[in-house]
Each structure stands twice: as C-alpha cells, then as structure tokens.
Amino acid sequence: MEADLTWRVDGVEHTLAVDTRTTVLDALRDRLGNTSPKKGCDHGQCGACTVLVDGRRQLSCLGLAVAHDGSEITTAAGLVDGDELHPVQQAFVDHDGLQCGYCTPGQVCSAVGMLDEVKAGHPSAVSDDLEADVELDEDEIRERMSGNLCRCGAYSNIVAAIEEAARA
Amino acid sequence: MKPFAYDRATDADGAVATVTADPDAMFVAGGTNLVDHLKLGLVTPEHLVDVSRLPLDQVTEREGGGLRIGATVRNADLAAHPLVRQLYPVLSHALLAGASGQLRNVATTGGNLLQRTRCAYFQDVTAACNKRDPGSGCAALSGWTRYHAILGTSSDCLAAHPSDMAVAMVALDAEVVVLGPDGERRVALEHFHRLPGDRPDLETVLEHGELITAVEIPPLAMARRSAYRKVRDRASYAFALVSVAAALDVQDGVVRDVRLALGGVGTRPWRARVAEEALVGGPATEAAFAEAARAELAAASPTDDNAFKIPMTRSTVVAVLSGLAGEETR
Known part of the structure; x- marks a missing residue:
C-alpha cells in the first residue's frame, strides 16, 4: 500500500509516494539516493542510521517514512555549510x-x-x-x-x- | 513485512473507534519496538493507526498534587522534565538508564508500558514461544535464560518485562488512564500487566481498541529522595539483569514508609510488596534490608542460568536502600 509523503531532507523539499512499510532510512537511501545514514543492524541497536528529525537525533531504521510527513530531516551530509564542515x-x-x-x-x-x-x-x-x-x-x-x-x-x-x- | 494501511489519528476517540472496529488494526506511536517487530515478523497488523501526533504530549500538575503524564510524552522529555527531576528523581533515573539518547527521543510513555519482552526466543519466529504463538511451547525452558525472569514465571513462560520506566512508576503507585469505546477507565499500573500463567500471550489488561492516554502519579513526599539502580552486562545501552527502584522514609533509625520495585527479574514490573511489609516499622539497617529482600525472593524460581539474580537482587536492594537511608540521616 502506498501513501504520499512530503518532507525536507538536508534543506530540500521532496514529495514522494512510498510503500507504507518503508523506513525513513530506506526512503533516504533507496528513494532519495542519500547514502549518508548507514544501515548497520537495521534493528535499532547500532546507531549507524542516526539522523536529526526536527533537530533531534533519532534512529532512521525504526521510523516509518509515512509517519514523518512534514518532518525536517538532517543527515550528516546536510550538516555542511557550503564547503565548510560542521x-x-x-x-x-x-x-x-x-x-x-x-x-x-x-x-x-x-x-x-x-x-x-x-x-x-x-x-x-x-x-x-x-x-x-x-x-x-x-x-x-x-x-x-x-x-x-x-x-x-x-x-x-x-x-x-x-x-x-x-x-x- | 506484510503490507498494511496507515492512518494518522487526529483525535483519540476516533483512533479508538478505528482500532476497535478492526481486529487486524494496531496503534503505533514512536514505533521503536513495533517497527522492529514488523521487520521480525512478530506481529502482522493490516492497519496501523498512528497516535504519535495526538495532543497527549504534556506533563501537567494534578490538582491536589502529583503529575499527569500524557501518553505521547517522549521518554527523553519526561526524564528531563523539571517536575519529574524534582519530585520523582527515581523516574528520571529509570528513564535515563533505559535505551539510548536516540531511542528516548522517540519512545513514548504509553509505548514504553506496552513494549514487549526481549526474550530471544520470543523474538525468533522459528523458536517455540507460547507468548507469540500460544500452545507452541517455550524454547526458553530448555534454552539460555541469563536474561529471564525469576519472579512471576510459569511453566509456559519465563520472559522478563524489559521496561525501566515502568519499574519506577510501579514503585510510585502510578495509574494508567485508558480510553476505550465506552469511555475512560483507570488501572493501577501494578495490575496493568498480567502474570503469564497459562496465557503468556495476554500481557496486559487492555482490550483490543483501548488506548493509553496518560499515566498519573500521586503525590509522594518521600519520592523526592528516591533512587534507581540498574545492573547490566555492559555499562550502558543494555537491558537490566537486575534493577531496583526505591523511595524510603526513615525517622530515628526506623523505616516509616518505603516503596520498592524490581526490574529484570519479574515477568512484569515487580512491586516488592512482601519486602515493603517486612521493612515498615523495622530498623533501617543493612541486615533488615537484606532480610526483606530475602523475604521477597522466597517465591523466586530461578534456572541454572539466572540463579545469580537472587544474590544480585538482594545486594542491589541493600545498596539502594542503604544509600537512601544514609542520605536520610545526613
């Protein structure tokens, strides 16, 4: 089953239709091509998938993408300011x-x-x-x-x- | 993962009506436990109703004292809340002892109470498990049980309840506020989780469609000096082998009142009533604390793998109560 999702990722707004089973991590990596967050355990035990959601650190592997409609997601790739590292x-x-x-x-x-x-x-x-x-x-x-x-x-x-x- | 429909609830009554009407529907809030279970195939809902954005995210003072904690208050926000830190430090400490910063930012109060056991056999769909698949047997009975319960077990299930938060809350006489199709009811947290008996699949007293909307904690003056200690296999980010939540009121060396609850050892958040009764009116000494722990643990039925939890629980109870008694007499 699909659902529409609009969110901002690293400052850019994206609207996409996702299977309701898609995690935030898989949507970022497989749908948007943002491979900054990594899939380590995929069960919330390793932290490699950590991103900032509305400014707070969260595990992207344990969040459903559809539940993040309207969210502001920042990955490590989005922390840079131009050429300057965070x-x-x-x-x-x-x-x-x-x-x-x-x-x-x-x-x-x-x-x-x-x-x-x-x-x-x-x-x-x-x-x-x-x-x-x-x-x-x-x-x-x-x-x-x-x-x-x-x-x-x-x-x-x-x-x-x-x-x-x-x-x- | 099986396909499911997803809806975001806009009001609690509507969410309750939707799930009540659909036997294959489930609530989801933070999802930190449920999404993992969807991946593992432990649960296969056809419909998820997302309650995470319902306006239940406030901590408020109750008239007459105590706190009302909305069901969607995040664990991190509850732990950091000024009133919780001040009035119920045991609850802040318990929350901070659980999970990781990332998980606490997402996991909710209601979801924490409903999180499921980390029994490895429950989480493995190829293993026999009466909790996941009633009547299939219990692989833990002949398995590795270092992390399993010693109190409240049955011949059908040894699974330990995993929550830290709930251990502090059960010590504090918390009440769970539940919304169902016929309105609201309240359940003492002590009676909210069921013992496994011969139906370990029935974990709480909730009926299908009932939604936790809040947890209320009554006023308790002595809780200002309360403590939580968690013993585990690594320094952080691990489930408890043993944990102890306690509040203590000592005057002139005598225990006037005490609240004591145990984690990691019970099939539900374990209020140590036997120990409390043994302590009240007696001396606030290490010997008395140890004797009270011994009385509580008389009913324990450990396995070879987890018999160490008996002396570990006793030592931890003594350490926590002695710490509080020392603080008390300062």
Whole structure:
C-alpha cells in the first residue's frame, strides 16, 4: 500500500509516494539516493542510521517514512555549510575520530543532537545530581553516545573529537 | 513485512473507534519496538493507526498534587522534565538508564508500558514461544535464560518485562488512564500487566481498541529522595539483569514508609510488596534490608542460568536502600 509523503531532507523539499512499510532510512537511501545514514543492524541497536528529525537525533531504521510527513530531516551530509564542515565534523577529522568510517555519519549526527540536549540541560544516567548543570566530561560523553557503536573501536578519538566540539 | 494501511489519528476517540472496529488494526506511536517487530515478523497488523501526533504530549500538575503524564510524552522529555527531576528523581533515573539518547527521543510513555519482552526466543519466529504463538511451547525452558525472569514465571513462560520506566512508576503507585469505546477507565499500573500463567500471550489488561492516554502519579513526599539502580552486562545501552527502584522514609533509625520495585527479574514490573511489609516499622539497617529482600525472593524460581539474580537482587536492594537511608540521616 502506498501513501504520499512530503518532507525536507538536508534543506530540500521532496514529495514522494512510498510503500507504507518503508523506513525513513530506506526512503533516504533507496528513494532519495542519500547514502549518508548507514544501515548497520537495521534493528535499532547500532546507531549507524542516526539522523536529526526536527533537530533531534533519532534512529532512521525504526521510523516509518509515512509517519514523518512534514518532518525536517538532517543527515550528516546536510550538516555542511557550503564547503565548510560542521564543527563536529571538523573535530572528527582533526582527532581522527574514525577508522573505517561506516559508523561516522551516525556518530556525527548523534553528537550534534547530544550537544543540543546538553545545552538544554538534559541530565544523563551518569549525572549524579539531576538538577545540576551538566559538566560534559568523558563519562558523560561515553554515556550519552552509548547508542552509537563503532566496531573499529575508535571510541577514544571520538570522545576527544566531541570534547573539542563541545568547547567550540 | 506484510503490507498494511496507515492512518494518522487526529483525535483519540476516533483512533479508538478505528482500532476497535478492526481486529487486524494496531496503534503505533514512536514505533521503536513495533517497527522492529514488523521487520521480525512478530506481529502482522493490516492497519496501523498512528497516535504519535495526538495532543497527549504534556506533563501537567494534578490538582491536589502529583503529575499527569500524557501518553505521547517522549521518554527523553519526561526524564528531563523539571517536575519529574524534582519530585520523582527515581523516574528520571529509570528513564535515563533505559535505551539510548536516540531511542528516548522517540519512545513514548504509553509505548514504553506496552513494549514487549526481549526474550530471544520470543523474538525468533522459528523458536517455540507460547507468548507469540500460544500452545507452541517455550524454547526458553530448555534454552539460555541469563536474561529471564525469576519472579512471576510459569511453566509456559519465563520472559522478563524489559521496561525501566515502568519499574519506577510501579514503585510510585502510578495509574494508567485508558480510553476505550465506552469511555475512560483507570488501572493501577501494578495490575496493568498480567502474570503469564497459562496465557503468556495476554500481557496486559487492555482490550483490543483501548488506548493509553496518560499515566498519573500521586503525590509522594518521600519520592523526592528516591533512587534507581540498574545492573547490566555492559555499562550502558543494555537491558537490566537486575534493577531496583526505591523511595524510603526513615525517622530515628526506623523505616516509616518505603516503596520498592524490581526490574529484570519479574515477568512484569515487580512491586516488592512482601519486602515493603517486612521493612515498615523495622530498623533501617543493612541486615533488615537484606532480610526483606530475602523475604521477597522466597517465591523466586530461578534456572541454572539466572540463579545469580537472587544474590544480585538482594545486594542491589541493600545498596539502594542503604544509600537512601544514609542520605536520610545526613
């Protein structure tokens, strides 16, 4: 069964008819040719498909495309400003926060969303005091990024990249 | 995945009417559990009614105290809500202990209560499972059961309830507000999930077509000092082996009142009533906490794989209650 969908992806509006079974991830990759979000596990366990939906980080593999009519989707590819990388992307480059790179677009989108959550004062599971300001140390970064797995194990440089992006 | 029709609900009554009239229809909200189940072939609805944009996304103070949490409030927003952090820290901590940032941004309050077990055999359509396919047997009985329940199990099902949020809520005496074709009703969360018995496929008291619209939490002064501790196989982003939610009121070394609930060990979010009764009026000592945990766990029926959960639960209960008692006397 098909349904119509209109959404903005990386700043460009698209209208398409999708099978109702299509996930956000498959619509982005297979229908729009945007291969920035990656299909890792396709079951919400790895984070490689992370995108920003209306500014918040989400897993695109567990969302139905038809449920996102009217949404603003930003993939890692859409974070660039002209030729200029987003500060989080630049920090990943500067700190070598990757090896094979497959998880990287998801890591970057997740980090961008996570830093906004920190700015909004959201606590995490390792925040002792729920009402105190967040101090984004290594423990906090690791906890808040735990939904993004890296099979190469580039975690230490990913943490360093995010620490720098948070200071920017 | 089987084809399905998709509708976005514009009002709750309409959504209830649509699903009530169609035995093959299901509600979907965040979809973080349901979409996975569609892919795995665990459920095969012909019609999905999307309730995620219904105006049920507010947390409001109730008259006379307590909170009303709309069913579509996202887990992340609930955990970060100033009133939840202040009045019911156990609930914030439980939410933050569950899933990942991405999932918490999408998963809803109502959906979290209705999420299904992560029993590996339930999630594998080639395995026998009385919950998925009534009467087919239970592969877990002769399988690997490290993550299975020790309380509330039956000879037909050992599946553990996976929620963290619900464990905190059941400790807080939460009520589930349900809208059906004949109007609204309320169910104590403690009685919302069924024990498996010989019908593990029947997981809650909801009738087909009934929609969770809110969860209400009554006022509880001692909940301002409440805690949640989750023990798991990795530091983050994993389901509980054991978790403990508690609130404690101690005066002059005596337990005046206590709320205690367990996760990871029960076939439903487990309110530890036996332990609570053992504690009230007694000394707030580690020995008493351990004895109360022992009393609750007397009914446990562990397997060889998960017998470790008995001492782990006892230790975690003692640690959480001791922490709260220490805070209390400071």
